Amino acid sequence: MREITLSKAVNEAIAEEMRRDPTIFVIGEDVAEAGTPFKVLSGLVEEFGTDRIIDTPISEPGFMGMAVGAAMTGSRPIVDLMFGDFLFLVMDQLCNQAAKTHYMSGGKLSVPLVLRTNLGATRRSAAQHSQSLHALVAHIPGLKVALPSSAYEAKGLMKTAIRDNNPVVIFEDKLMYQDKAEVPEEEYLIPFGVANIKREGTDITLIATSSMVQVAEKAAVILAAEGISAEVIDPRTIVPLDEATLIASVKKTGRAIVIDEGHQSYGITGEIASRLTEKAFYHLDAPVIRMGAMDVPVPFSPALEDLTVPTPDTVAAMARRLVAGELIHAL
Amino acid sequence: MPSEVIMPALGMAQETGILVRWLKEAGDAVTKGEPLIEVETDKAVQEVEAQASGYLSALSAQAGDEVPVGQVIGLIVESADAVTGGAAATAAPAVESVAAPAPEPVAPAPAPAPVEEPIPGGRLFASPKLRRIAAEEGLDLSLLARAGHAQPWHMADLDALRALAAANAAAPDQTGTAKPQQYAALGQSSTFGYVAARVSAAPCAEFLDWMANEGKITLPASALYASFAAAALRAATGQNRIIVGLVSLTGDGLSAPRLLADPDHARLSHQPGTEAGASLILRDLTDSPLTALRPLAADPVPVLTIARDGSDLRISLDYPAGTLDDTAALSLISGLATRLAEPLAHLV
Numbered sequence: 001m002r003e004i005t006l007s008k009a010v011n012e013a014i015a016e017e018m019r020r021d022p023t024i025f026v027i028g029e030d031v032a033e034a035g036t037p038f039k040v041l042s043g044l045v046e047e048f049g050t051d052r053i054i055d056t057p058i059s060e061p062g063f064m065g066m067a068v069g070a071a072m073t074g075s076r077p078i079v080d081l082m083f084g085d086f087l088f089l090v091m092d093q094l095c096n097q098a099a100k101t102h103y104m105s106g107g108k109l110s111v112p113l114v115l116r117t118n119l120g121a122t123r124r125s126a127a128q129h130s131q132s133l134h135a136l137v138a139h140i141p142g143l144k145v146a147l148p149s150s151a152y153e154a155k156g157l158m159k160t161a162i163r164d165n166n167p168v169v170i171f172e173d174k175l176m177y178q179d180k181a182e183v184p185e186e187e188y189l190i191p192f193g194v195a196n197i198k199r200e201g202t203d204i205t206l207i208a209t210s211s212m213v214q215v216a217e218k219a220a221v222i223l224a225a226e227g228i229s230a231e232v233i234d235p236r237t238i239v240p241l242d243e244a245t246l247i248a249s250v251k252k253t254g255r256a257i258v259i260d261e262g263h264q265s266y267g268i269t270g271e272i273a274s275r276l277t278e279k280a281f282y283h284l285d286a287p288v289i290r291m292g293a294m295d296v297p298v299p300f301s302p303a304l305e306d307l308t309v310p311t312p313d314t315v316a317a318m319a320r321r322l323v324a325g326e327l328i329h330a331l
Numbered sequence: 332m333p334s335e336v337i338m339p340a341l342g343m344a345q346e347t348g349i350l351v352r353w354l355k356e357a358g359d360a361v362t363k364g365e366p367l368i369e370v371e372t373d374k375a376v377q378e379v380e381a382q383a384s385g386y387l388s389a390l391s392a393q394a395g396d397e398v399p400v401g402q403v404i405g406l407i408v409e410s411a412d413a414v415t416g417g418a419a420a421t422a423a424p425a426v427e428s429v430a431a432p433a434p435e436p437v438a439p440a441p442a443p444a445p446v447e448e449p450i451p452g453g454r455l456f457a458s459p460k461l462r463r464i465a466a467e468e469g470l471d472l473s474l475l476a477r478a479g480h481a482q483p484w485h486m487a488d489l490d491a492l493r494a495l496a497a498a499n500a501a502a503p504d505q506t507g508t509a510k511p512q513q514y515a516a517l518g519q520s521s522t523f524g525y526v527a528a529r530v531s532a533a534p535c536a537e538f539l540d541w542m543a544n545e546g547k548i549t550l551p552a553s554a555l556y557a558s559f560a561a562a563a564l565r566a567a568t569g570q571n572r573i574i575v576g577l578v579s580l581t582g583d584g585l586s587a588p589r590l591l592a593d594p595d596h597a598r599l600s601h602q603p604g605t606e607a608g609a610s611l612i613l614r615d616l617t618d619s620p621l622t623a624l625r626p627l628a629a630d631p632v633p634v635l636t637i638a639r640d641g642s643d644l645r646i647s648l649d650y651p652a653g654t655l656d657d658t659a660a661l662s663l664i665s666g667l668a669t670r671l672a673e674p675l676a677h678l679v
Binding site for chain 2: 281285325327
């Protein structure tokens with residue numbers, strides 16, 4: 001099968017959907033001629049013109065608000081937010097308007113909008129361009145949140161997001177844009193709320209999102225060489241979350257580490273760990289461990305930045321301790 | 332049978348606790364689960380519940396006393412008639428109880444009560460999954476504690492727990508609990524004194540590790556026990572020649588005694604054997620989950636038993652009438668306890 005980059009996969013997904021549905025348009029900063037700083041949208045403006053690939057002034061609240069209004073009135077906008085860190089600028093439009101309109105209008109209005117943005121540190125972009133803020137929006141009812149972990153996932157999840165009649169926020173890992181994966185020529189969609197068991201195992205479950213799926217898979221390889229069989233699961237979407245698959249895995253292995261690049265405190269890892277503890281408590285042979293980004297603004301110093309996110313070695317080390325039955329936390 | 336009230340371990344590294352106050356007085360009726368004492372550790376003051384129902388008796392610690400973890404501070408007896416007053420339970424700090432020989436013709440010695448073992452550390456740390464499986468299979472997790480398995484326990488400890496439960500069910504007579512009539516029958520022609528103590532297992536273990544690492548000499552712990560037992564008996568009785576009959580528990584039961592001549596005068600790495608009769612039987616149960624083993628045979632020699640009890644060693648001495656007097660028995664058990672607690676001091 002052909003291999004394409006994650007960047008190309010997203011481009012294909014948007015182009016295919018735009019050809020299929022003329023109500024879809026893209027709006028954001030540097031999306032047309034520039035094709036975004038990561039070149040994800042290169043070529044789209046040539047095919048669809050500036051009426052459907054719309055460059056805006058530098059005003060995130062402005063274009064986000066316009067997109068929400070357009071979505072309420074029959075269009076299907078794809079909003080391009082250059083960095084996930086800029087979410088803070090669009091919070092009212094996204095969380096107070098887009099997320100709630102369907103409910104507050106008694107179902108008369110819906111907001112079929114996709115906000116595509118990114119996450120991920122270790123790109124030497126400093127604290128204001130390196131955050132992984134998906135927990136912020138996952139907290140808000142009315143928003144769906146997708147976290148593709150490869151080119152294949154990015155294309156299938158983007159197409160599903162575009163066809164959803166409610167707002168979806170999709171975070172791409174900005175370090176993965178040039179990563180290639182097998183992506184079929186023919187059309188496919190990946191449904192929301194269906195986790196992907198990337199690797200089967202019996203000793204411990206590694207639940208990993210987005211950028212951390214590769215980390216977990218590498219950790220599993222390290223562990224396999226030591227005779228520890230790790231199962232790796234990518235939830236794909238954190239809203240909706242495929243609890244059943246996660247719980248079934250933990251019932252099998254009795255141990256779990258949840259790995260996500262958002263800050264560890266009050267984040268995705270805590271939410272998933274808590275659900276496992278509530279719903280699989282009597283199957284746990286060890287505490288469920290969270291591994292998120294360190295609770296500090298991401299440092300600019302490369303040496304320091306690399307210490308703030310989980311790595312295959314730190315995940316494998318924690319898995320070893322759990323499997324060995326070590327007392328993890330002082331009692 | 333009376334249930335011991337002990338100073339509980341409320342923290343992982345706690346060695347002593349301060350008895351803040353008794354919430355009941357001697358003679359009061361006590362119900363299992365109701366608060367009995369308040370204990371202060373370096374972290375908090377905490378109420379501790381009664382582990383049995385009955386009447387509070389034999390209080391040996393007072394409010395304000397700092398008491399080593401595991402030490403008996405009172406008893407819960409079954410009837411109000413059995414209540415005794417204040418400090419009756421401890422003759423020496425580490426000694427649990429002394430049963431004087433009954434006057435010979437009057438009555439058979441009472442059957443020895445099965446020892447009600449407190450769980451070291453009180454609370455058990457086990458994974459939720461192991462707890463569930465143990466509950467489903469009817470396995471008592473405290474068996475792991477009594478066998479000295481390090482906490483926390485996980486599914487990896489399940490096989491050990493199953494084995495302990497099976498051993499427990501299969502061999503109750505070895506603990507003396509299932510066949511009291513034999514012991515009672517023995518008591519008609521002979522009487523036994525009994526004394527027991529508890530000491531930390533750590534000093535001996537550290538000494539043996541030190542010998543292995545620094546001296547490159549790997550010794551069985553039983554060599555240490557034999558030497559110390561002989562030295563303690565020699566000090567207690569003034570005997571010149573001491574033959575220790577070392578008995579261990581194997582898969583087939585108790586081994587025949589390995590007879591060692593004056594092991595306290597020999598090198599630990601070479602204790603010469605002998606054909607002479609034993610002056611002391613030493614039963615080493617430390618590799619088994621058993622914590623007590625009362626003699627059934629009427630060997631006319633004292634029988635010392637060393638067993639593992641959590642992180643402690645439990646040492647007990649059964650002495651048939653005519654072998655030792657009570658003073659010598661106390662001296663023997665105390666001497667052994669102090670040697671086990673400080674091996675280096677007694678080997679130079």
